[in-house]
Amino acid sequence: MGCDGNNATPPSPAIAPGAGEIDPRRVAEKLVSRFGEGGMDPRVRDVTPAFDAPFFQAGLAGYSDAAMRIIARRHGCPYCVTEALLDRTLLAGGRGFAKADLGEIEDNIPGGDEDRPLAGQIMGSEPAEMAAAAIKMVEQGARRPAEYRDLVAEMGHGARPRDEETQRRRDEVVEAGPTARASAAHSVSASLDLSVSSDRSFAAIDVNLACPVKKIAKKSRGGHWLTQPEGAIRILEAVREATPADIAVTVKMRRAYDETDEMRENFLRIFDAAYDIGCAWVTVHGRTVTQKYMGPSRWDPIRELVRRNPERVIFGSGDVWNVSEIFRMLDYCSSSWRGGLPAHPPTGLAGVSVARGCIGNPWIFRQARDILAGRAPQAPSIEQQRDVLLQHFTLAMDVNRLWVRGEGEAREERAERHTARTMRKFAIKFAEHHPETLAVRKRFIACKTMQEWRGVLEEHYMSEVTAS
Ligand SMILES: Cc1cc2nc3c(=O)[nH]c(=O)nc-3n(C[C@H](O)[C@H](O)[C@H](O)COP(=O)(O)O)c2cc1C
Incomplete structure (x- = not known):
């Protein structure tokens, strides 16, 4: 079972009163006049220059492998996230791992230069394992598996991954260049260059605090961390600390575990800490963890979050089923735009995560580019x-x-x-x-x-x- 839980629900409209009246073309015009061609929040481009339009392909367990990502990119998608990969699966390093009930390592192999910029998503229960998993992902497994296990032990005992020796070894691996890392990433392909080139394969490590799949052995992971904010924060600290500074760490979160006030507060505690720790942005899914994928996503709490945090980069997710909804979510969750605020600093929702709406529909990205360029979006011939x-x-x-x-x-x-x-x-x-x-x-x-x-x-x- 993957991160999907029960996803067999029909498309539902999000809870966003009045959003239906928003004209996508007007939103696109507003974006382009604020930020220039592509309409992208410059704060995101400062972190990831090639992320040049306000939407991306979400992590989708069982779907968003290199093949789906490349198809999306060929249709104008500027940024993709791998499916959630369990830290232990990553550290165990293969299909044989008995509890590998999330994404497979193979599906998350970056698909060469065409598959960039890419965020590698990880999920797990132990800060040290998550940190080692982040390092392994960044390095594309260039060290021997035992070395990563040693790293877990080192970090589990309080040693910082940035210890001189660790840093030196990491630098060696990075400098070893394409050959060493390509062999680790088993990259050979006839029609697709899946080799890991000398550049970094991942632009970001995305920490999953959203997946509703149940706990394992009473340990939290994914969205279940929203019930234990201090544990979630330790994970974010460990991953940010372990990940090289030039690679962003980002977070995927549900808007709460459930509808109680306590869980809303937990969300805010983790959300605030994420930025304090140095995470570049948070993508907020407008459903609770207990909702899984059923019922509507709520855009109104995302809008409120954006309104209260104008200085923070926030992305939105949930109930984006067609191209119009990309622009409607952008506008609805950026209510402060309507006040005629200056372009700098930007204050709206930075972008939208497209999930089920792009399965079998990569044209949604081309259509979004068309709308941004002032053209009428076309259905695929x-x-x-x-x-x-x-x-x-x-x-x-x-x-x-x-x-x-x-x-x-x-x-x-x-x-x-x-x-x-x-x-x-x-x-x-x-x-x-x-x-x-x-x-x-x-x-x-x-x-x-x-x-x-x-x-x-x-x-x-x-x-x-x-x-x-
Ligand atoms: C089949 C399936 C698999 C998913 N896998 C992931 C995942 O691996 N990582 C992740 O961050 N979100 C995952 N999600 C959540 C989506 O990225 C997205 O947040 C959610 O589907 C809400 O957006 P939508 O209503 O527009 O589909 C998954 C969703 C589905 C339906």
């Missing part, structure tokens, strides 16, 4: 859908080839079968853009090979029918 469906399958094969066992044809077959299986959940969403949704969906679900996948594309995606 059948030809564009065909291209993306083929690209996505091919990229997913590239990712899966990296980890499936075996050699030669057997390996290829395994990768293909796995890809066909995992592409089903995307196909269900992609099919919604096709006029014959049900027929197309049924065909994709039955696919076991790339040839069969191509067969569906040839049969249903060749004529230029107007897409829905």
Whole structure:
């Protein structure tokens, strides 16, 4: 089971009275006139220069692997987050880990230069393990697994990861350059360059304090930390301390654990501490942990948070199902804009996390870019859908080839079968853009090979029918 919990709920409109009347084009005009082309809050660009538009692809366990991220980026998505990776899974270093019930390491391999800037998301229960996991992610596992375990022990006993010796070893690894790190990241691919180049692979380490999946062995993790603010803060301190200063640490949080006043206060305690510790921003999901993914997200507490913290960079998440909602959330949660405040310092919501709204719909990013550029957003043509469906399958094969066992044809077959299986959940969403949704969906679900996948594309995606 991943970080998804129960996500089989139909799209719900967020609780945001009046947001339906907000005109996305007006919001885009306002953004561009404040911040210039792309409409991005300069405070974010100061941290991550290539993050140049106010939206990004969220971490989505089971979905947001390098293949999905690259497709999103090819459609204008400026920034992506990996799915949540359990610190222990990361430190254990492989598929064999018995409790690896979150993202798989392989799915989180950065997809080369095309997959940047990228935030690697981690989640866990122990500050020392989280710190070591952050280091391992940043280094792409360049040291031997035992060395990371030693780091946990060192840090668990109060030693700082920035001890001279540790820092020296870390610098050596970073300076070792692409070859050493690329081999650690098992990067070979025919059509996709998944090698880790000499630049840093991750622009940020994102700490997950949001996932609603239940505790393990009575230990908190993810959103359950919202019941124990002091523990959450220790984790943030340890991760910020361990992560090189030029790599941002960011946080993903639910707006509270539940609706009680105590939990609202816990949220604020962690939220304030995150910035004091030096985290660059917090993304707030407008649902509580107990809500999981059901019922509406509330944008009004996010708006209140932005209003009270004009100097802090805040992103919003929850119930962003189409391109208009990106702009509506931006405007709704930036009520202070309406007061005609000067552009500097910026005071609104910095950007929006796009989650379920981009599964099988990378065009949402292109449409957002269109609106920012003053163009009318277009639905994807059948030809564009065909291209993306083929690209996505091919990229997913590239990712899966990296980890499936075996050699030669057997390996290829395994990768293909796995890809066909995992592409089903995307196909269900992609099919919604096709006029014959049900027929197309049924065909994709039955696919076991790339040839069969191509067969569906040839049969249903060749004529230029107007897409829905
Ligand atoms: C299947 C699924 C997997 C998710 N996995 C992650 C994850 O790994 N990391 C994370 O920060 N959020 C994760 N989320 C939460 C989303 O990023 C997002 O905050 C949430 O879905 C609310 O946005 P939405 O209502 O627009 O989908 C996941 C959500 C779903 C539905």
